[in-house]
Amino acid sequence: MKESIRKISTDAIHGGSNRDQYGSLITPIYNTSTYIFDSTAQGAARFALEEPGYIYPRIGSPTCNDLEDILARLEGGEAGLVTATGMGAITATIWTMINGGEEIIADKTLYGCTFEFFRHHLSRFGVTVHFIEMSDENELRAALNEKTKIVYLETPANPNLKIIDIEKTAKIAHEFNPEIRVIADNTFASPALQRPLELGCDIVLHSCTKYINGHGDVLAGAVISDQETINNIRLVGIKDMTGAVLAPNEAFLVARGLKTLEIRMQRHCESAMKVAEYLKSNEKVEKVFYPGLEHHEGHDIAAKQMCGFGGVVSFVVKGGREKAAIVTDNVKVASLAVSLGAAETLIEHPASMTHSPLSDKELIAADIQPGLIRLSVGLENVEDIVDDLKQAFEKI
Ligand SMILES: Cc1ncc(COP(=O)(O)O)c(C=O)c1O
Numbered sequence: 001m002k003e004s005i006r007k008i009s010t011d012a013i014h015g016g017s018n019r020d021q022y023g024s025l026i027t028p029i030y031n032t033s034t035y036i037f038d039s040t041a042q043g044a045a046r047f048a049l050e051e052p053g054y055i056y057p058r059i060g061s062p063t064c065n066d067l068e069d070i071l072a073r074l075e076g077g078e079a080g081l082v083t084a085t086g087m088g089a090i091t092a093t094i095w096t097m098i099n100g101g102e103e104i105i106a107d108k109t110l111y112g113c114t115f116e117f118f119r120h121h122l123s124r125f126g127v128t129v130h131f132i133e134m135s136d137e138n139e140l141r142a143a144l145n146e147k148t149k150i151v152y153l154e155t156p157a158n159p160n161l162k163i164i165d166i167e168k169t170a171k172i173a174h175e176f177n178p179e180i181r182v183i184a185d186n187t188f189a190s191p192a193l194q195r196p197l198e199l200g201c202d203i204v205l206h207s208c209t210k211y212i213n214g215h216g217d218v219l220a221g222a223v224i225s226d227q228e229t230i231n232n233i234r235l236v237g238i239k240d241m242t243g244a245v246l247a248p249n250e251a252f253l254v255a256r257g258l259k260t261l262e263i264r265m266q267r268h269c270e271s272a273m274k275v276a277e278y279l280k281s282n283e284k285v286e287k288v289f290y291p292g293l294e295h296h297e298g299h300d301i302a303a304k305q306m307c308g309f310g311g312v313v314s315f316v317v318k319g320g321r322e323k324a325a326i327v328t329d330n331v332k333v334a335s336l337a338v339s340l341g342a343a344e345t346l347i348e349h350p351a352s353m354t355h356s357p358l359s360d361k362e363l364i365a366a367d368i369q370p371g372l373i374r375l376s377v378g379l380e381n382v383e384d385i386v387d388d389l390k391q392a393f394e395k396i
Pocket of ligand 1: 085220
């Protein structure tokens with residue numbers, strides 16, 4: 001492993017640049033639906049982006065900008081943009097960059113709604129998406145062509161924790177054409193465990209609903225990249241195409257949650273490893289997916305590019321969907337719910353829930369077995385989490 005969890009606490013706590021006129025320790029919630037200009041000339045200068053300052057909160061606001069500065073710093077990017085949801089970040093980014101007739105190459109394992117957007121909706125606008133096994137460099141090389149605009153991946157991927165070598169993928173794509181934008185959804189790792197921009201990616205996306213906020217009480221998303229790309233996504237993808245702007249109340253909660261990201265990720269990783277080891281020893285479990293386990297296909301790459309293996313463990317229950325449902329229906333400490341990265345342990349059945357938009361054939365193609373369960377290991381006492389799983393397995 002590269003090192004223990006990255007020491008990001010100081011930036012996560014002090015990283016914002018806004019200090020209000022009262023010297024508030026914490027950036028306040030600036031709830032306003034517009035900003036007053038001193039003169040028409042000033043308004044014109046702001047709209048022309050010739051004078052810094054706020055115009056209208058769909059384009060930017062102090063509470064959100066503060067969070068954007070922190071996230072940019074944590075990911076090692078020039079600039080950040082926060083959005084209403086993770087899907088808001090994904091769609092605003094893609095709509096800004098893609099044109100009809102162009103192509104995206106995406107890994108075949110993605111969050112269900114991202115897959116749905118790529119597979120069933122972008123195609124309506126003349127965009128072709130090739131789903132490939134991104135960890136096979138021959139497949140990637142074969143899919144690259146003069147129409148390729150974006151290479152898109154998740155690592156660890158939702159829901160089976162597949163690992164993709166970010167550095168290698170970005171290198172192959174950029175060698176083919178430096179203009180291709182390599183985009184990584186870093187939701188499962190968070191910047192405490194992985195920084196895709198340092199590994200050659202052009203854009204990092206987040207569902208801040210998960211670890212970045214970490215408290216299960218907010219929907220939010222983020223994009224981090226160079227300043228020009230962020231300006232474009234803000235003015236096209238957010239302002240004109242989706243309107244998926246984050247509300248200042250939500251930005252305040254995310255900034256508060258972010259302060260404890262480092263210590264939360266440390267605990268999530270430690271507990272997930274213990275849960276994965278327990279599941280590995282359970283004879284009712286067919287397979288455990290956790291990048292921290294040495295048998296995991298992506299273990300060596302994860303150890304190279306991550307500073308911890310994350311808080312999500314997935315596993316296949318012997319006997320398929322029916323037996324898996326006995327486990328998910330009988331947990332007591334864990335909650336049967338989608339989402340992840342909260343203090344509470346959450347358990348779900350991807351084929352019925354997060355990945356239900358996929359047909360049976362698409363599920364198989366994405367390596368999502370019918371008996372697969374996804375467990376977001378929370379911050380409770382890990383012995384209670386393991387005991388809870390034990391008693392649920394006894395019901396089989
Ligand atoms: C990897 C990943 N990306 C994006 C999203 C979408 O995020 P949101 O629910 O905040 O729109 C999710 C949601 O589960 C996710 O798991």
